[in-house]
Amino acid sequence: MGDEHISLPLPSGLNQIGAKIPVMPKKLLAVSTSPRTKGNSDSALDLLIDTLKDQYDIEKISLKTTLVSPCRGCGFCEKEGECIQKDAFIPLMEKMLECDVLVLASPVYAMSVCAQAKIVIDRCQVLWARKYLLKTILPSAEKRGIFIAAAGQTDERVFEHTVPVARFLFDVSGVKNANMQYVLLSGLDKKTDFAKSEEAQNAVKEAAEKLRIHP
Numbered sequence: 313m314g315d316e317h318i319s320l321p322l323p324s325g326l327n328q329i330g331a332k333i334p335v336m337p338k339k340l341l342a343v344s345t346s347p348r349t350k351g352n353s354d355s356a357l358d359l360l361i362d363t364l365k366d367q368y369d370i371e372k373i374s375l376k377t378t379l380v381s382p383c384r385g386c387g388f389c390e391k392e393g394e395c396i397q398k399d400a401f402i403p404l405m406e407k408m409l410e411c412d413v414l415v416l417a418s419p420v421y422a423m424s425v426c427a428q429a430k431i432v433i434d435r436c437q438v439l440w441a442r443k444y445l446l447k448t449i450l451p452s453a454e455k456r457g458i459f460i461a462a463a464g465q466t467d468e469r470v471f472e473h474t475v476p477v478a479r480f481l482f483d484v485s486g487v488k489n490a491n492m493q494y495v496l497l498s499g500l501d502k503k504t505d506f507a508k509s510e511e512a513q514n515a516v517k518e519a520a521e522k523l524r525i526h527p
Contacts, residue, residue, distance in 0.1 A: 337368055338367075340369065341371055341408060341415065342357055346418065352419065353417040353418055353461065353497075356417060356516050359513060360458070371407065375432065378404065380428075381401070390445055393442050395438040405435075412454070413523065414457045415458045415459075415460065419461070419462050423470060423472075425461070425474055439485060440480075456492075457487035458523070459482065462512075495516055
């Protein structure tokens, strides 16, 4: 065979000189919509983050300090695929599209998500236009989503309107319903009730564990 060079396949995870190739952790975007810092939904989100911090590259964004203007209903996005308003929603939207796991946490106000969450969901009309009109967004087979909702009421109907409203955001961000988890926490009325509820904390930890198994 003389000087003929034979190329053999490298073992998985090794480069040309045999060194391990670093594996970049998946990105998890955690969006807290509560107007109350350390309220029940915000605390639930923090527990999820703490449980998964060693497995994901996590960024938390709070809508309490991120000002997003409401949708104008102008229809610009339906023609151009872009939002005419250039505010804090634009970088948030890009992160929602780029992340591997999208988590949204909201308190339940008046039988639905809070106002801060609803503003962002309404602004996602631009993503609806891209997906359903312009066909430029496809659902991802791998992208995961978790919706955390905390309600003071114990009525079993309290989440009936909340979940479909939140689901819109995940759908237009590329998360298939089969890849969704819904952590619905009822009976958390006072601001510190989550911190006192082992049942609610276990529900969050269970969602985190499912994400570990199926990242």
